[in-house]
Amino acid sequence: MDYFNYTRRTTSEVQIGDTPLGGSNPIRIQSMANVSTMDTDACVQQAVRMIDAGAEYIRFTAQGVREAENLGTIRSLLHNQGYFTPLVADIHFNPKAADVAATHVEKVRINPGNYVDSVKTFTHLEYTEEEYAQEIEKIRQRFVPFLNICKEHHTAIRIGVNHGSLSDRIMSRYGDTPEGMVASCMEFLRICKEENFQDVVISIKASNTVVMVRTVRLLVQAMNAEGMQYPLHLGVTEAGEGEDGRIKSAVGIGALLSDGIGDTIRVSLSEEPEAELPVARKLVDYITSREGHPPITGKLSSPYNPLAGYPRNSRIVGNIGGNHFPVVISDRRNGNFEFDYSAMPDYIYIGNEDPDNLPDTFQLIVDAHSWKERPNAFPFFIASEAKIMRNYPAPVKFIRLSYPHLTPEMIDILKQDPAVVVILSTHHRNGVGEQRAFIHKLWTAGCNAPVILHREYRERNPEWLQLKAGADFGALLLDGLGDGVMLYDEEISPELEDKYMFAILQAARLRISRTEYISCPGCGRTLYDLQTTIARIKEATSHLKGLKIGIMGCIVNGPGEMADADYGYVGAGRNRISLYKGKECVEKNIPEEEAVDRLIQLIKDNGEWR
Incomplete structure (x- = not known):
């Protein structure tokens, strides 16, 4: 990248139905359904609304084989109505569902943290070099047959790494760090390269914008070192809703787009999916309007390293500079x-x-x-x-x-x-x-x-x-x-x-002045009214300065993906909620109508209520 002049990173082109990604193609925008994948009519109606709002890819969750099979029905019904936008299956914990989905949709997203590895336990495990190599081979044995199915059906894949959903194996060696996220991704990318599978997109996301930006930059550096130019999908996970969700997404996604990094984006808002598309389009159009700008002559200062996050050390003038808050x-x-x-x-x-x-x-x-x-x-x-x-x-x-x-x-x-x-x-x-x-x-x-x-x-x-x-x-x-x-x-x-x-x-994680809500956008796995719940929790807790509260639709997005939240409110089943203190589940299967009050009591019991 040119640090001072806007140019897009050169990437390989990925065929995703009739809407290719990367290469010389424009930055694509996309969204994800939040209704049950088994509710065919609701899925079709929501997909139409997203497409009409500008979506170039539509993602659906597929928890199991039934959902993966139903994606074929949804796709056929959309085609019958004249909508040919590529569909993407979102897979967690179920490689067999990924195999089936690859025969029905244009792209399949898998999460390296749970594709082969079991559900993480947050326990520290020790692996010898030989044991670690055996785990990699286990991934290869399961992943290569999936790639062969994708080759046969001309299906693209997304390797989607999320902060907080790394496997215990990766955690044991790297911890929950940007380096661990990159290592998890590169294990799968190397297999794709060895198998000559080219239709690969990567995402590497976090709700913490500092972690997100640093991790993507580290990944680009790692790919460059190994001769890879795969395109990138950008997003800030669990960004929230309203102005906070828009600003947080703009800070994280906008920083990388400004560097010329990113080939498709999703602005994840805890709102109706079609509301995400105009926001994404505005952000992309604003950044790409810099193309062909008058050149800027600049030179990096020698102490600076964008990968290390080395800040400029300014002098103190009153309450400005030095270690003072901005x-x-x-x-x-x-x-x-x-x-x-x-x-x-x-x-x-x-x-x-x-x-x-x-x-x-x-x-x-x-x-x-x-x-x-x-x-x-x-x-x-x-x-x-x-x-x-x-x-x-x-x-x-x-x-x-x-x-x-x-x-x-x-x-x-x-x-x-x-x-x-x-x-x-x-x-x-x-x-x-x-x-x-x-x-x-x-x-x-x-x-x-x-x-x-x-x-x-x-x-x-x-x-x-x-x-x-x-x-x-x-x-x-x-x-x-x-x-x-x-x-x-x-x-x-x-x-x-x-x-x-x-x-x-x-x-930007530089000055905490109010409660931060790490809330997912919801999907077909969410079994309670997410938007109403967010409003209730905000109304009750917005006066609490400095706390981070995670509000997650299901166990896939919690507790791992709300990794740095102080408290978590996580869907555990239909109208059932589990509460977390940090990564520890402290109350399970609470009736939804009681859960917000129990969350408030939990905060009070820990002496953090004001």
Whole structure:
């Protein structure tokens, strides 16, 4: 990849029915049904709604052979109605179902963590080298016949690794780590390569965006080392719903798309499947609009390693930089001083407003020509005023710059004044690349001035702003670049902008300001009303700051895939729920009508209720 200029990663082409993936094809979008695969009419109706909403692939769960067989019926009925969108079978724990599904649909997804290995027990097992090799051979013996069925029926496969659903064998050697996820995937890819099976797509997902992005980058590096160019399916698992689900997906998926990585995406929302498609299309269109942008000249700073997540170490200026949480700066130059106190910004930019008109409780950023020396007011400069900054006796000074302003003279000014904080703006079509180039140039020059990432948009639609800002800020924040964020959209209320900035920082795992919900989108395995339940749990717990609560439709997505949740609410059967503390199941088979109250009591019993 070119770290500063947008180009798509070169991949091999995979034939999936009449909709090929990878190669020179556009980035495809897809979704997954959340009704029972045995409810044929419901599946057909939902598939039609997804296709009409833009889906280029439709996935159904297939828990067993019956479900796998019924996919053939669903496919025939869709064809009879004139819908030829490829279908994908989603398989967990049942290789025989994968064999059957491969004869009926265009693609089959298998999970290496449970394709051959038994259900994980989270116990540490010791394997000798010989025993480990025997386990790999066991995979090969079961996997190769499946590949032969796929060859015979021209069926593609997806090797789909999920964080938290690694086998005990992989866990014993690598732990629940990005390296373990990559190792699990590569075991299956090597067999595909040896068997000359080319129609392979890979996904390697997590609900933690930091883990997701680092793991995909590690996988690309591992494939490059072994001469593999398989296309990638991107997604943030259990992203949730509403604005949180959109922002979290934009942060994770957008960061990788910005690097040119990704050939198909699914935005996993705990909503109706057809609601995912417009979100995915907007995100893809926004990132790919950078194609052919004016080139950016940049050079990576030598300490930086995108695979190691090495952050830039900035100096401390007030409460900005160093090991401080990234700050949120709210642009209130329009005179709106109404606030949502659940998303209260650290600083307020008031333009040329007289700071004496506002309370001392606010940290104010004031245009330099209107600045008054007082404890809570800090001057704001533009590039042409850089030379006069030294005349202002303020403990914190802000200067707005963009990449063309970063001359050797400007770097010297930033180095010499320890009170300066840069507000980094861009209007380049590839703003992520230009802001990266600015920060790396500072880094290489030995200038450790803190940098606030600043972006301006003109979006009337809040969803567009959530996706664009999530993707743009997320790509830089996940790289360890940026000591704060500042967002402005003249069409959106500043209270919403503040809320989105905090949500982006939380999605990037840099500043936890509220409860995080790790909720799956649901599928045919879900045996309770997922969307209603999420709403009830949110209503009861949204005031709890810093907790992570997993809400999973079934045992496939829990406890493993909510691996870092503090508490888990997991479907155990029809209208039956099990509760988890971390990875430990503490209450089993609770009636659904009692489960939310029992979850609240569990949190209280552990002293984490406020």
